[in-house]
Amino acid sequence: MxxxxxxxxxxxxxxxxxxxxxxxxxxxxxxxxxxxxxTTLRTLLGxxxxxxxxxxxxxxxxxxxxxxxxxxxxVLESTAFHPGHSARVHLEALCLAARIPTRRAGEVLDxxxxxxxxxxxxxxxxxxMRQRLALASALLGDPAxxxxxxxxxxxxxxxxxxxxxxxxxxxADGRTVLVSSHVLTELSLMADExxxxxxxxxxxxxxxxxxxxxxxxDAIRAAR
Ligand SMILES: Nc1ncnc2c1ncn2[C@@H]1O[C@H](COP(=O)(O)OP(=O)(O)OP(=O)(O)O)[C@@H](O)[C@H]1O
Numbered sequence: 561m562x563x564x565x566x567x568x569x570x571x572x573x574x575x576x577x578x579x580x581x582x583x584x585x586x587x588x589x590x591x592x593x594x595x596x597x598x599t600t601l602r603t604l605l606g607x608x609x610x611x612x613x614x615x616x617x618x619x620x621x622x623x624x625x626x627x628x629x630x631x632x633x634x635v636l637e638s639t640a641f642h643p644g645h646s647a648r649v650h651l652e653a654l655c656l657a658a659r660i661p662t663r664r665a666g667e668v669l670d671x672x673x674x675x676x677x678x679x680x681x682x683x684x685x686x687x688x689m690r691q692r693l694a695l696a697s698a699l700l701g702d703p704a705x706x707x708x709x710x711x712x713x714x715x716x717x718x719x720x721x722x723x724x725x726x727x728x729x730x731x732a733d734g735r736t737v738l739v740s741s742h743v744l745t746e747l748s749l750m751a752d753e754x755x756x757x758x759x760x761x762x763x764x765x766x767x768x769x770x771x772x773x774x775x776x777x778d779a780i781r782a783a784r
Contacts, residue, residue, distance in 0.1 A: 564613035573599040575760035586731045588751030589740040596760040597740040629658040632705040633698030643683025668696040687714030708739040712746045724750045
């Protein structure tokens with residue numbers, strides 16, 4: 561994104577934000593609650609309109625992508641599922657809408673280790689299972705870019721371990737992976753480097769090293 565600014569009325573949620581996300585690694589997007597992470601990701605995905613600046617995926621605005629589902633997969637915080645549908649039916653419906661062969665539903669369920677629960681109603685899923693299903697939805701089109709908003713929310717330690725391995729494998733395949741969180745320890749497990757924002761502004765970009773927490777807290781305090 562370049563000089564991205566997005567406001568809600570008088571609240572400037574994202575302010576003159578410029579950063580890029582390289583392929584082949586997991587990039588964390590870190591900042592305190594309300595820093596503007598979700599708004600940045602929603603703007604990138606064309607769900608919120610910016611006041612100014614650009615947010616491009618593979619050189620195009622999301623709305624201009626010829627085949628968005630096969631270009632970018634997203635997990636957003638408020639992903640909604642029809643509670644009465646099974647995981648498989650949910651994914652098959654997405655396949656039909658995106659003209660993806662429905663056999664992909666089973667493949668991605670396997671990929672996120674949900675095959676055993678494939679035919680259970682999503683309404684009975686735990687938060688962690690919903691997160692896996694959201695990730696499965698994002699993977700349907702086998703996209704080169706993944707944008708994940710707080711995907712570790714609700715996962716137990718084993719789930720976070722699994723997610724970390726999965727995201728690293730996706731990045732090792734050459735994909736671009738951007739994953740937001742306000743929990744530093746989560747990102748220090750999952751990401752290679754983190755882009756830090758505070759109050760809508762880019763603060764810094766940090767490699768994930770053992771002293772990440774200290775450097776991050778120093779940066780946040782210095783900005784206040
Ligand atoms: N739909 C909206 N209408 C009005 N204000 C909004 C809306 N969405 C976000 N905001 C405001 O924009 C600012 C940034 O919010 P955002 O959700 O992007 O932060 P965040 O970094 O994702 O926070 P969190 O870690 O708590 O999810 C906040 O002040 C928030 O209140």
